Amino acid sequence: MKKISQYFLQGLLVLVPMVATVYVVYIIFTKIDGIFRFNVPGGGFLLTIALILAVGFVTSNLLANKVVLLVDRIFARLPLIAMIYTSIRDLVHAFVGDKRSFNKPVQVAVDASNNIRVLGFVTQDDLNALGIANSVAVYLPQSYNFAGNLIIVDRSLVTPLIGDPGEIMKFIVSGGVSSRPNNPSALPQRSGADDPGGQ
16 A cells, blocks of 8 residues: 555656646647637647747847837826836846846845845845835745735845846745755855845
8 A cells, every 4th residue: 555655646746747737838829829719729829939039030120129119108108008018018027138127036034033034036226216215125926826025125134145046036936845046055145234136
């Protein structure tokens, strides 16, 4: 009976990640295919990829880029639309492109003795425009969830982390059970008095 339990657990360890990944990819494929209503499975997905590449190629041209900037300004000034558009735009830019926001991993002390800490990313290191001095904005991703919390903390409670931001994000989202960050021994090295933006 013990052997059967071991085989069952081993089967779960192998199958669950694979099946879940295939299911997510299948959902993405079918949702995108449903938009274009192609009879060929995957046709809509391939068309979407081609469309994205085409837009990227065209907008890399200086003239087309000016048109995109003009449209961007128009969307950013429309009532109600502006809130939706700018939120989505900034979220996408936070993950990809030259203005990625999740590139300053930090640890934040939760208690006065610094025994409890949370990991996150500095998204704004100057909040004077909000009337908040000597504080930074830190985004705390949630484990196993596409969500998180934004907290405002005193600069002295924030310690920059040394390591690849992508690996640290994966470490947080997986609840700490994924591969360790590239340089785990270096995580608490800098003092909280340092610039949390690493600049």
